[in-house]
Amino acid sequence: MNYAIIGFGNVGQALAKAFAREGIEVSVATTRDPQSFASEAAAIGPRIIPKTLAGAVKADVIFLAVRFEAHTDVAKALSSWKGKTIIDVTNAYGVPPEDLGGLPSSKFIEAAFTGSKLVKGFNHLVAPTLGQGPAVHGGKRVVFLSSDYEDAAAEISELAEMLGFSPIKLGGLSEGGLVVQARGDTWGRLIFKDLVKFD
Secondary structure, X not given: OOEEEEOXXXXXHHHHHHHHHHOOXXXXXXXXXXXXXXXXXXHHOOOEEEOOHHHHOOOOEEEEOOOHHHHHHHHOOOOOOOOOEEEEOOOEEOOOHHXXXXXXXXXXXXXXXXXXXXXXXXXXXXXXXXXXXXXXXXXXXXXXXXXXXXXXXXXXXXXXXXXXXXXXXXXXXXXXXXXXXXXXXXXXOOOOOOOEEOO
16 A cells, blocks of 8 residues: 655645654655655655655555645546545635535545545644644544545544544545535534544
């Protein structure tokens, strides 16, 4: 299994730090030349690999950590996303619900990534909090996951645990996904909730 993060702003870099802490290799990409952010990637760790967008989308599991409006540009990188799991880390705050056809934001994104299995996750924490890492006072920071594909949700749940987080599955995108999405001028009820699970 190989991994990529598309988008290397604050959230993308916070995710890259999670991989670096566990020594797991991950590709990082933007629409820019990878040399333009190679020094930032190197500063995070040696297993953070800058790539072109075309190179990064070859990964099996892809974190979509771009601005919501930029997801269509990423989706054009492949004609079919079959066999890939997309983790939607975007937030559509400020995007009118009518522009989404009344759909949850993740269902709207899923339609652009034809053939993929989409999991909403890792988006409810602000970048500085996500970047702090999963270990908090002897507990594990919670990440919420929502998907219409149980196998994909299970796969990303395992990845979250590998990265040191405590995953909580919320069900499908039209149910659980609504409480971790933003659209229009509203935030889902679980966004910004920094929760910690203790065994």
